[in-house]
Amino acid sequence: MMRFRSLRVKLVMVYTLLILFAVELIGAYFVQALTSSLVRNQAQTARTQAQLMATLIAPELAPGARVSNSAVSNLLQSVPQFLNGTVYVLNQSGYVMYTTAGGALVGQKRIDSVATQALLHHTFAQSVRYDPLSKSHLLAVAVPVTLHGTYLGVLEYVLSIQSTYETIHQATTIFYTGSIAVLAIVMILGAIVARALTRPVMEVTRQAEVMARGDFSQRLEAMSNDEIGDLVASINHLADELEEAIAANRLEQERLRAVITSMGEGVIVLDSSGQVLMMNRAARQMLSQAAGGEEEAIRQLELDRLMQGDVATGVREVRVIGNTIFHVILTSVQRRGQVDGYVAVVRDVTEQEKLDQARRDFVSNVSHELRTPLTTVKSYLEVMRDLGDDEAETKREFLEVIARETDRMVRLTRDLLLLSGLDRGGPRSVEMRAIPVHGLLEGVVERFQLQAAKQELSLRVHLPQRRDVCVYGDEDMVNRVLDNVLSNALKYTPPGGRIEVRADVTAQHVTFIISDTGIGIPPEDLPHVFERFYRVEKGRSRRGGGTGLGLALAREMVERMGGEIRMESEPQRGTTVYVTLRRAEEDAV
Incomplete structure (x- = not known):
């Protein structure tokens, strides 16, 4: 069923209305022309007859002549056409002198418009009027009666022309009936x-609807080479272009989504009212870990407050949520000069801030560690400058102090260079190989037995039962780690104390255990002993010459070899250090 708003219905209606308008216009013109022609012809005939009668009766109306009704009647009978109408003979004043309508009207004044016009202007006059009594159209013709140029009166001839109008009506009926039939045929055509x-x-419309639903696989077939064919070709070309554009757009969206999803920074997309539309995985992880859920974290980020700023160029702010530090960049998305949404990039800079703080602390600690021996060296040098030649013993003591402080700065510089090299990947490649545990522990005995005896300490090294047990690591690094841990044990164990070294062997690992009965470490300091430049000041003295980098170096080396180092300690009861390394897959024979 065709809809009223369809183009097909509109075309039929417009086409029909145009034809109807043309038919009505032609019909109106035809009826008017036919009516005018018939009435004009009858009026011309009536005028000719009236003029003839006026000429015949003019002598009867001449001055001095006696008007005889019988004479006038005989004259009228000589013109048979007048018998179908009514004749009025009026004098100059408009009074009826003779009429075929009956003697009762003789002597009365004739006041109709045709007679009045003819009497006033002494000219021909005519009119057509409808008589409601006889229900017919009447034609009235009035001509002046003259004799030898003398105006004598008016002859008025009134006759019915209803037959003419009936003929016109029949012709009109036939015309419009035929027009209706033709109009019906025209509507069908x-x-x-x-x-x-x-x-x-309609096919183009259906194709557009299919394209609007995202299906660009269908194509139209051009049935003609006219404008409609050009339209079909344009629609097919548009479908090709849209299919390629949408495919490219989807590809770009997938790439963008993949990039946003895989970004390390959190990305939050919001609409113009501030409602969250999308968050990538990194944002969800960061926000869920920072506060009690995503909504609470977003609220604490105060993005709605940042939206009040100049977001066109990007608003940057650092927000602290719990123990996490976030760097937030909020930028608006503009479309046609209006804000269509916002994009917030959230970055967890907690570790970065910690690293920056560690760098600042590192620089401060290095400056402090270097300043102390430099100040001491400078002070002793200034004093020595004023000493005399007879104070050689004092100079020697001062030189020993200067040498000791210089050695301390050398050790500090060496440790810093080694630690920096490990941070950058090592000054040399790590030479990982199987190292016999027996050889490592025997080397410890050789290097520290004499020093332990000098400090009145008991050093016991327990060798494993199997001599073929090996650890997998860099031999120089393993010795450095053991030396560092054992040096600390010797340094902070008072005379009469005991130091034990043993190796605990399992199927996968070898753990070196170094325990002492020294002054120990307070519980609050124990988690920080492996940090750079960290030293437990209680019960310890800078006079030991420590740089605060030994344990940090030991941890870096152990971790570089894939191992683990940890410490247990109780104040005034001693400290135990565990150095765990991988056991070699094939032990030495």
Whole structure:
């Protein structure tokens, strides 16, 4: 069923209305022309007859002549056409002198418009009027009666022309009946033509609807080479272009989504009202870990407050949520000069801040560690400058102090260079190989037995039962770690104390255990002993010459070899250090 708003219906209606308007216009003109022609012909005939009668009766109306009704009647009978109408003979004043309508009207004044016009202007006059009594159209013709140029009166001839109007009515009926039939045929033909014309348009419309649903696989077939064919070709070309554009757009969206999803920074997309539309995985992880859920974290980020700023160029702010530090960049998305949404990039800079703080602390600690021996060296040098030649013993003591402080700065510089090299990947490649545990522990005995005896300490090294047990690591690094841990044990164990070294062997690992009965480490300091430049000041003295980098170096080396180092300690009861390394897959024979 065709809809009233369809193009096909509109074409049929417009086509029909145009034909109807043309038929009505032609019909009106035809009826008017036919009526005018018939009435004009009858009026011309009536005027000729009236003029003839006026000429015949003029002598009877001449001055001095006696008007005889019988004479006038005989004259009228000589013109048979007048018997179908009514004749009025009026004098100059408009009074009826004779009429075929009956003697009762003789002597009365004739006041109709035709007679009045003829009497006033002494000219021909005519009119057509409808008589409601006889229900017919009447033609009235009035001509002046003259004799030898003398105006004598008016002859008025009134006759019925209803037959003429009936003829016109019949002709009009026939015309409009035929017009209706033709109009019906025209409507049928118009519907057929409109269907043929609008079929391609309907197909184009259906194709557009299919394209609007995202299906660009269908194509139209051009049935003609006219404008409709060009439209079909344009729609097919548009479908090709849209399919390629949407495919490219989807590809770009997938790439963008993949990039946003894989970004290390958190990305939050918001609409113009501040409602969250999308968050990538990094943002969800950061926000869920920072506070009690995503919504609470977003609220604490105060993005709605940042939206009040100049977001066109990007608003940057650092927000602290719990123990996490976030760097937030909020930028608006503009479309046609209006804000269409916002994009917030959230970055967890907690570790970065910690590293920056560690760098600042590192520089401060290095400056402090270097300043102390430099100040001491400078002070002793200034004093030595004022000493005399007879104070050689004092100079020697001062030189020993200067040498000791210089050695301390050398050790500090060496440790810093080694630690920096490990941070950068090592000054040399790590030479990982199987190292016999027996050889490592025997080397410890050789290096520290004499020093332990000098400090009145008991050093016991327990060798494993199997001599073929090996650890997998860099031999120089393993010795450095053991030396560092054992040096600390010797340094902070008072005389009479005991130091034990043993190796705990399992199927996968070898753990070196170094325990002492020294002064120990307070519980609050124990988690920080492996930090750079960290030293437990209680019960310890800078006079030991420590740089605060030994344990930090030991941890870096152990971790570089894939191992683990940890410490247990109780104040005034001693400290135990565990150095765990991988056991070699094939122990030495």
